[in-house]
Amino acid sequence: MLEVTDLHVNYGPVNAVHGVSFAAEAGKITLVLGANGAGKTTSLRAVAGFHKPKSGRVVLDGQEITGTSAHKVVRKGMALVPEGRKIFFPLTVEENLKVGAYVAPRASVDQGLAVVFEKFPVLADRRQSAAGLLSGGEQQMLAFGRALMSQPRLMLLDEPSMGLAPTMVDRVLGSVRAMADEGIGILMVEQNADAGLEIADHVVVVNRGETVWTGSAAEAGGSRAIVHAMLGDAALDEA
Amino acid sequence: MAENTVEETRRGRPLLEVDDVAVHFGGVKAVDGITLELRAGHIYGVLGPNGSGKSTLLGAMTRLTPMTRGSFVFEGNDYTRRPARTVHHMGIARTFQTVRLLDDRSVRDNILLGQDTLAKAGRKDADARVDEVMERVGVTAVARMRPDELSYGMQRRVEFARAIIGRPRLLLLDEPTAGMNSSEREEIGALMKQLLDEGITQFIVEHDVQMMVDTCDYLFAMNFGKLIAEGTPAAVVKHPAVQEAYLGKGAGTHA
Amino acid sequence: MSDWYSMNVVLIQTTLTTLLLALSIQVPLRYGVFSFAGVGAFGIGGYTGAMAMVHGEWSTWPAVLLGTLVAGVCTFLLGLVVQRLTGLYMGMATIAFTLIISVLAVNGGDWTGGAMGLYGAIGEITTMHIVLAVLIVVAFLAWTEYGRRGRKVDTVREDPELANALGIDVNGYRRLSFLISGLIGGLAGAITTLLRSTITPSEVNFHLVILALTAIVVGGARSWVGALIGAVIFVWLPTFLSFVQEWEKVAYGFIVAVAAIYLPNGVLGVVKDLWHKSRTRDERARVAVGLQEKS
Amino acid sequence: ACGGSADGSGTDGDGGVATTITIAQVQDQTGAVAYAGVGAKEGAELAVEEINEQGFLGDGVTIDMEVFDTAGEIERASSEMNKAMGNKDVMAILGPTQSQQAATVAPLVGRQKVPTVFTQAGAEGIVVNDYTFRATPPMESYYEPVLDWLEAEGATSVSVLYNATFPTFALLGKDSVPEWAEERGMEVVQSLPVEMTTQDFAGQAQQIASKGADALVMLLIAPQSVTALGQLQDAGYDGQIVATSVQAAGNISEAGDDANDLVYPVPFSVAFTDESSVAFTKAFEAKFDKSPNPYNADGYDAMWWIARAIKASGDSSREGIQEGLQKVAAEGYEGAMGAVTFDGNDARVPGQLVRWMDGKETLVN
Amino acid sequence: MQDLLNAATLGSIYLLFTLGMALVWGTIGILNFAHGATFMFSAFIGHVVTKHTELPFLAVIAIAVAVGAVMSTLTQLLAFQPILKRSKNQHAAEMRILIGGIGVAAIPLAIAQRYTRSSPFGFRSSYDAEVYQFLGLRITTTALIIIVTGLAIGIALTVWLRNSRQGLALRAIGVDAETSAGMGVNRPALALGTMAVAGGLAGLAGALLTFHLGAIAPETGDTLLIKAFAIVVLGGLGSMLGTVLGAYILAAAETFVIFMNWGTWVNAVSFGLIFLILLVRPQGLLGRKEVRRT
């Protein structure tokens, strides 16, 4: 359902991303791997409409959305769990979730809240407390829950397990898998490669702003490209 | 991970004594009576579910978060009532769970900040030191860039560098490797061990159990603001309460 | 040249006194304290200096010194009282302080000359004197801006909690900023007053706050250089705009708005950005091709 | 013309009249009380035109007026004054209209020895040395007749409502008016000071209405007067209201009917019948196609005073004009404001009371 | 009693003026220093139009509201939006927005000053305020209208912000514009709409106040601006109810000063009161404490 081809993104004169391609399918999980600074976040943000790509195409359901601004992209059914959580600190937990439901039908808000609270009971306990007071992991859960609220057809996740305890990693990744099984498309950046590979269908490896490897999760296991990408360039030099 | 690690831990001189510390926010008992002892020359780790009070404990230890009760003694000095800024002067440095860098200062300047309140040495020495530290955490190539131009992982490295440049005697780290992949984590783990050899005792909050087991001499596990287990990494990871509250079914994957 | 000087001597002097005033507002802002008490200090310094001369028959420099000190002390005490406030709440409290000073001046009877203000305080101040005073102030501020001190101040402003964790005495710095702001503001007030021999309550006013703030933001908020640039721009702008005649104010508004839009960090910021970009060109290029070396 | 030598530059102080004499007008052209400066400018322009056309200063001798805008700011006043004084061609200056500006520049003028004629600027501390002159009588000098008139009208009690942050009004409202009232056996039942920023007078109006004094002395700036008049009406006050020349110049017309019957003393009004006043009014109406106001008269008289001074001393240098201004002042002149006399360098006129009715001023009596 | 009524009228005037400013400042974080100029200029255009044709009350109000909305929209489009686009975050933009507003404000002020030469201006309208008397109290129709509209709009805004989807989205924009765009909030449009509403309120306040006072001066907007700033801070940034409270407290303090006949101490008393309240409640009467943690 999402098709990204040969994406180039600049920060001023810096070509942070030059030649990234990947795809996401309904019901499937695409895992994006790469070292720090490889350009994963930049690519995801460009897809979500936060940066205008210099070139390349982003196609959603056969419709080109390259450079469409973020608020419109969301209306097309795409939700992003941003890097670094980006919680609305002064708003309460519940209000944060409601902002997440901004584009969802009004009637579904209560049901959405119930789903999130069931997944993360901590959030239910703290629903009236300012979100900025939550612990790091709790905020990560909130960011994830907030993205669920819009009832997306396609989810972009930028390191959803960051700061989560192992039980929670399982729970979050588990529910990502469950969502995929319900037919939602998932595009996920995850540094916890082991956990990520366990649930992923496809893998894309990004290095130095370029896609260097694409394949199925099963193939990914022993791939050299992955090792390079994860170890960074030192490993390449040795190779 | 042999039993004698614990023995060794006991033999060192007490560096920090934490006695019955509690931090309550209205009804939320984030930290609820923690007593522990850190001895010089070890790497300690803290595990615990989200919201169990780990970061809050670090906050209290550095006096940034006002506490409800309890006391801290560092190298024999009770600093429970001293203002936060004196903690750094005593030789305790920390990182934060979220990146906190000055966006309009260069990476180099951000790292030097950690040195500023300690440095009695000359400028030349500071320069050499910052170069060394940048090399060790791997940010030399971006020394003059501004943090907001860096990727998240790189920003975390800068944070780390800032905390160690002043050669603290106790280093408190809050999820230092969040946002890094496993090989990058190994690098950081190796760095921690080097730092230990240089005499920096460390107290680390992390969710990466594998790394904690590999790196730490001694682990604490928290839940609901209380200690639920402590001991050698192997023992703590096997502790049923920890298995139950923390590791879940993923225990196999992560430890 | 000397002709030009004698015709513009007031503008030159005004530039310098405006610089002082701008600095008295800029200093607390650099420390992350939204205090506009510098303008109140300006009033206190001006009135104290003028009263010392008119009622006490003091000579110029002792009067200036007295004005500066009294303003410094008052502002410092204010700082102690409002310490707890943050952001624009602090801004409001200090503006209240300034407006109250002005009301006191109106109601001060013969002491302050009431609504008409005090006049006849003709001090013996030359441009050289002001240049000297400004140099001293600027040298001191420049000293606080560079290296270790500069980094500490930046941290206190951007992230006080982090500053505390790094062992920086945040509250101490904040109190200090009030003192410095009061002294500089008082100096500006005393010099301005004794230079032109009068001070009136209507001057100690919100408009001065706006003038100072505009100068700082357009010039550059992080350094005394920015304040200087701003002071020069706003003191001389009317002269350069005289060709548009009665549309001067319109042109002024337009220029300020455009500066706010296109100069994110003021004129100084543009210069610094260019400098940063040229200095890091190599690093960027390396980052761009992904050559991140690791040890 | 007296002195015959027309050497074109005329900067030297050894007598003689230059062919072109530059006079600077350094007054508010913009800002909150621009009406005074702009008014004076029009008056002065008319005067310059007359002087030049008549050849008043001799054949081919012309006055050239250069305008500097002080924009309602004290800082600007002192820098613009300095610019004007720094220009060696400027022989005399029409100085700022606002008291605070004027008081600030007065010492400068003395130091640089440039004769300066202020208009308006009615407070103390302005005419302070040999080079400072004032063509507008301070309001205080012609306000007292109002009290005489009130007494004659049978008023026994007065209220005072005044802007205490405006120097001229502060002086009048706080000290002079109560003193004069007392001298005439009138009781001052209340004295209500307000600030420059006061906009709503409902409270004061109510207080005034409830005391119900026979008369109200209202010393407010233009916008305040409009509001106060309306709210006094609403509050049901029906005593006689007397105001100030600030209400002239049509500033009160926005109050509509509420302003009817308002009485105030002015140094000039189109209603004046003196020959010289009528002549001015006619000439002004012919040139500008509108009725002159006191500010126009100010500028007109000030410029003429300077021209007379040049003629009197036969010297268009700064020194010459300074001497001439003093000479003319010693004798007085007939101007737009009628017969003007002087107290030192400071103008005096008897002033006359006018009544505002349906948009027009008529003389009282 | 009469004094209470006066305080209520004055408070409602302040409220009408302040609501628009509080709305944009408290939600999308724009401290609009051109609000005073918008207020003044709306009334000024009303003045210019009624100079040519006498108009009924509602027509004048409609003109002023429209002018205010348009001016405010233009300010947002031409100044604030470009500033926001060129800054990293809301925080970095704050000062520049303030200064940009000051710049924008200078333009209509200069135009009106030049046109009127700073004389006061009012409306020529077929409307004529009547004075009602009951229980010995006197009140004009205009004052009555001001009190009613002030309170009604204040309450309506409070309720709307608390309960509507847009209200919540607005607050989210103020915290983090980019992330809220990621939630589907059309930030530019919503911000523009809010600014337009605020401008309309400024225009409404301008027209009503001019009717009430008979005339205002070009500088009137500036005077009110400082008071509005004080009111918002006093009430607590982000709380509409706080703004309502703040407006009446300030008005009550000022009326009290007049009652005591301390005319020249108005500013000292009212700002002194604000100063004291802030010392006791550093985040304003109903403001929330800043949320930040380690």
Ligand SMILES: Nc1ncnc2c1ncn2[C@@H]1O[C@H](COP(=O)(O)OP(=O)(O)OP(=O)(O)O)[C@@H](O)[C@H]1O
């Ligand atoms: N605002 C910016 N200005 C300039 N360069 C930037 C900016 N943001 C990111 N970069 C650069 O772009 C490159 C890609 O960064 P990005 O954040 O996409 O990496 P990432 O793969 O997400 O890394 P991480 O795993 O650390 O999050 C990096 O080299 C980074 O330094």
Ligand SMILES: Nc1ncnc2c1ncn2[C@@H]1O[C@H](COP(=O)(O)OP(=O)(O)OP(=O)(O)O)[C@@H](O)[C@H]1O
């Ligand atoms: N200032 C505060 N006010 C109210 N509650 C707070 C505050 N600070 C922390 N808490 C609560 O205290 C609990 C402990 O938080 P803390 O950040 O210490 O957890 P943590 O163990 O670090 O979790 P994580 O692994 O998710 O970072 C959390 O439930 C949090 O919501």
Ligand SMILES: CC(C)C[C@H](N)C(=O)O
């Ligand atoms: C312009 C005038 C209204 C000035 C006033 N007469 C004063 O003394 O300042």
Ligand SMILES: [Mg+2]
């Ligand atoms: Mg990233």
Ligand SMILES: [Mg+2]
């Ligand atoms: Mg934590």
